[in-house]
Structure formats: structure tokens, C-alpha cells
Amino acid sequence: MPHGGSDSTLTRREVVTYGGTIAGAGLLAGCSGSGTNNAGDDASGDGESYSVSISPMGEVSFDSPPETVFTRLTHHADMAFALGHGDSLTAMHAPDYYDGLWNQYVERLPGVELDWTGLYSSWKPSKEKLYALDSDVHLADPAWIGVQDAWDRDDLDEVADSISPWFGNSLSDTHQEPQVDWVDEYEYYGLWEQFGIVAELFQEQERYEALAAIHDEVIATIEADLPAESERPTAVMIAAADIDEIYTYLVDEPGFLNAHVRPFGPRDAYEGTVENNTVIDFETLLEADPDVILHLGGMEPSTDIAARREAFRDDPVASEVAAVQNDRVYAQGARYQGPILNLFQLEMTAKQLYPDIFGEWPSYEEGPYPEIPDEEQLFDRQRVADIINGDL
Template sequence: MSDNTSPTRREVLRYGGAAGVVGLLAGCSGGGSGSATNADTQTAGDGDATDGTATDTDAASDTSAAESYSVSMSPMGEVTFESPPETVFTRLTHHADMAFALGRGDTVTAMHAPDYYSGLWNQFVERLPDVSLDWTGLYSSWEPSKEKLYELDNDVHLADPAWIAGQENWDREDFEEIATNVSPWFGNSLSDRHAEPAPGWQEGYQYYTLWEQFELVAEAFQEQARYEALAAIHDEMRSTIDANLPPESERPSAVMLAAADIEEIYAYTLDNPGFLTAHTRPFGARDAFEGSIETNTVVDFEALLEADPDVILYLGGFEPNTSLPGRREAFKSDPVGSEITAVQNDRFYPQGARYQGPILHLFQLEMTAKQLYPEQFGEWPTYTEGPYPEIPAEEQLFDRQRVADIINGEFEA
């Protein structure tokens, strides 16, 4: 924190943002902006990452401490940084994964359920040569306190104030205080399913695709070369997927489920807007419920049998403490659940997490392609436990070594 007697890299450089909006949400580590932009709401698909010519890795990362730079993201508006952030507060895993993808996984100091998601992410990281990740023991930030943010003293809060504002213990003045005295807010979470912002945050709130937001985060960290390299891999995957999808008449019906226990099963639709479905929407599988339920609805075996999906995608199926065989057996041993087509045909597949960043997204695109369309993209291996299964090199939809090299900063742009 500044003592207000001499400038520091966290001192406010300037304020900007939407006209008529009062606030310092862009904060101190990089200067300020208003609390929202007046940009039109965007609804582009998550596959619409922008292609571009990658720059030299060193040049993209080498920012003089004397040169500030600005990046704009809703709902903060324009945020000015004096230097790339070195410590990072996150709340949700899509932001933590973005930091990880940019070679900064070990700079994250906070996230929701860190032990759970560290275990889950490492099931995928295992397939990236010479890449490591450890989020265990971090501050669990689902309901962050202002006092804890002072204590953590991060260089950036990669989190959405319009999301956190839904908590009773936060108001606009609190966000402005943290932005002024600690560091700026720079994150967007309500693009998850194009959710409505909290009161006072709706005006000008902009929705981003996963890769649009990742590009802005990469700019904030001055890691444009890493973004461009990963975006090129994603774009190539999407081209392969789009070119090989079967006709709509030949596509299966599917549903995505999650359950802490089998007594309370949550169903999620596959094609609603937002980055939560960025790994399922591109495949155009038929909604087993045919629009009769909203996403995140509690269902029972009777409702699932009535929908009778050809494929069940089970969220959290890779988490080390979740028994996927146990979940499958619970369906098979139930007189109603056992009648579901997906259960009878052993098309009950694991998934990772909905709040995916770019790295998990690459894996989830590949696994979903194989789980839905094995004839087009290769069979999905039988999975019971352990890391993401080994896929023969000729059947992989992206190059693991290339992704690992990008994360480690050992690549040519």
C-alpha cells in the first residue's frame, strides 16, 4: 500500500472508463477506470477466438517498468498497469486457469475450493510434459473478505466485482477501496451463462467468450505471444471439429449432470450462451430435455428416463476423490436409472469442470468430441480413475508438447 508520500507501482496513474460513472475499480496496481463500459453486449460463440500474428515471446513479456499500458474489460472499464502483475487473486477457476496458461499458475494466491480444483486440474496437467501445478492450501475465496484482500496484497484481483457484489458484505465503496489501496479488479464471470449482474452493475455490462476474455487477461499480463500460440491451437481444433461433425439427424441426445450424492442430481443444458458450455455447444448434440428444463435444475431418475439421453456427461468425474465407477453403478443398480439408454449402452462419461479456462477447455473439447462422436474423432478410452487417459498420438486433437512448451515459455512464436 502507498504511504501517499511517494509514488509506487501501485499508485493510481489515471482514471477513465464510462462517462458519468464514478469509481476507482481499476485501482492502484495499475490505475483506474469507471465501474462499467458502455460497450454493446456481445453474444459471439466461444469458438470465435481472434487469429493474429504472434509476436516474439521475449518482446511480448518485456515491459519497461517506466512504461504503463492500459487494457479495457467490463465491468471495470479501462485499467492501467505500471507493470505485469506478479501475484494474482482469483475467485473462480476460469481465471486461475488463465493465469496458469500464461505461465503464472504458481502466482495465484486464492481461488474457490483450492484443494478440490488442484486435484482435478492435475488429472489433466499430468498429460502436459514437464508442467506442474499446485493450488493446495491457498485461501478459499468463494466469499472473500476485504480484510483478507489487504493481507494477501496481490498485484491484481482477477475476479468480477459484479459477481462478488451479490454478497451482502460487499458494496461499491468496498470495491473502490480495495482497488485504490491494494490493486485493481480485472475479471469477468457473468459471461459464464450471460447471467444478470447484481443491482447497480447492469448498465453496459459486456459478455465475452472464453477466448475473448483470455486475450484481455493476456494483455494485462503482457503475454500476448502465449495467447496467440494457444489461440492458434484452439482455432485448429475447432476447424477440425467443425469439418467432421455428422449431420444433425445423426447426432445423439445428451445431458450434462453433476451430483455430490446420487440423491440430488443437477442437470445442465449443453447449448445455452456462455463459456460454461464452450466445450459442448460446438458439437450440436440434441438436448435430451428438448428445452423443458433450465440449466442447473435438480432432476431424479424418473425425469432422466423420460428424457432418455443417448449420452450422459458427468461433471467432476475426473476429481480424484470422486468414484466414477460408483456413480455408474448407482445408475445401473437403480430399477429406473438402469433403463436410461446412456446407462444401458455404457455411454456415461466423465467431464472436468464448467468453469474452464483455456487449458482445461482444450482437453474438454477433445474428450467431448470422442464421447459424442467416436466414429469421427476416435474412441474415448474406458476411464475409471486416475489422470486423463493416454490418447494415441494419431488420435489426439491437439499437441500436448506444444501446449506444455507455451505454458513453460519455451516456444517460438
């Protein structure tokens, strides 16, 4: 079964139990329709039908691996891409934005291409559009889709029955609670644990095992050299379209959104005084006075991270923050990371938090992920590229 790595070994997988009804039959089992989801038998890679189980759907059956895939969030899109099925996507959230961001990293994978431009933007998908897309599987969490006003349980069951199954888990992001009437129990997965389940969906277990082995090596390298907790820096994560509205995120929150930070054990600069995913001002930031600021989205091509740093330095309050004074405001990628982005973000976070141990993070202002000397890389780019391209 899936490798654990830091995302599951440092955060125990939990099960949340609720009263209420079991998910409809169309969600729990594969159903006939235009997709590849007719009911079947055990898992098989030889053209026979197979079943895979994931919360909250339970067991879902397929006739064959999906060739067209609806996604909503980028952790699922990246999983399909990592397994060599990046061209199968029919939809994803903000495709042009995330195409630009992901390609900043993919640039460093020789011979690998990624193109998500022009896909249907699925943040608030319509049922009518899902019929038009006619995807073989909806790699998305119905417990999340269902919180939107335009959707109810009957709509979700109709899509599963008439088009193709739902198969995804998103509330593991921060261990969110599903609606009380959604399912009897909801299971939380680590990033790489869920990736292993999605690999079974695509019948790409060999690709998964190869990538998971690389991830395990990266985690082992990190854990072998971490300093004592008292010697670790304080840190915060932020995201901002501009400096007038800064969202902040806690580095010690549970869930896969911290899969690139949790293995390093940085100390929460807020010390419990600020809630996750809230808007803060510079006064709040100065009161926390973090050693390191991790700026999500800072590597997206349209984001001028150099101008952001300058704006911090020019502000009379923000300029007093230790991270600003010591030039430790670092660009990062995205929280909804899949396995490929996670590998890069583990490496960059290692260098941003602990340059004396893992090597300096290059001064970054624009362009793709910086070139890192071979001896300071935490994973082999060519090996990852080969796995994505099917050279195992």
C-alpha cells in the same frame, strides 16, 4: 484482438444495457496502492505503464504485469496458469479440490507443474483477507463479488482504490444479468476472447496467440467432420456429490461454461422442459432419455465414477436410460474451464459424443487423463507444455 473460435463465433457476443450509475473511478481506472495499478499510458511490454479494458471495469491501468493475483473462479486461475503465471495465485475457489482435478489433465503436459494447494479459498472472500493478501490484481468480477451480503459498492471501490484493481468477467458464464444498479452496460465474452484480454493484463500476448492458434486448429478439425444435426446424439450434463441430489445443466445454454460442448452441437435431451442448474430425479432423466450423460467432476480424484455408473445401473428407473444401458455415462472435468482445461475437454467431448469420427474415448474409472494414441489426439501435448513453460 482475441481469436474467436467456436466459443465466440457460434454464440454472438452481446451487450446488456441497464439504467443506473457508472462503476466507481477506482474500478474504471487504475488507482494507486500497494499493487501494480498506478494510472498509466498505452500498453507496453518494456516496463512502461499500460492500460487494458474489460467489462465491467472498463479501462484499467498498470505499471507492470502483476506478480501476485487473487482469483475467485477457476476459469481465471487457468488463464493465469496457461500464461505461465500459475505460481502467482494468492487465492481461488476450493483450491485443494481443483488442484486435484486440474492435475489429472496437467499430468499429460510434459514438464509442466501446477500446485494450488493451500491457497486461500475465495468463494466468499472477506475484505479483511484481501487486505492481508495484498495482491497486485484481483482477477475476479466485482459484479459477482458484489452480490454477496457482505459486500457493497463502497467495499468494492475501497479494494480497488486501496489495494489493487478488479479485472475479470464471470457473468459471461451463462450470460447472467448483473444487478440493475451495477453498471450501464455489461459485455459478454467467449472463453478465448476473455483469455486474450487477460493475456494483455499479463503482457503475455505471444503465449496467448500460440495457444489460440492450437485452439483454432482443434475447432477447425471438429467443424470439418460434424454430422448433420439430425444425426447428432441427445445429451445432458450433470453434477452430483451423490446420486440423491443430481444437478443438471443444459448443453445448449449460452456462455463459456459450454465452451467444450457447444462446438459439437449435441441436441438437448430435455427439449426445453428442464431449466438450467436444477436438481432432477431419475424419473426426469428417464423422460429425457439422453443418448449421452456427461458427468462433471467425474475425473476429480475423490469421485468414484465407476461406483456412480454402477448406482445408475442398479436403480430400476435410471437403468432404463439409454445412456446408462449403452455405457455412455462419461466422466468430465469442470464447467468453469480456462483455456488449458478447454483444450482437453474439447478432445474428450469429441470422443464421447462422436467416437466413430474422433476415436473411442477410453474406458475411464480413475487416475489422470487417459493416454490417447498420437494419431487420435486433437492437439499436441508437448507444444502446449512448451507454450506454458515459455518455449515459444
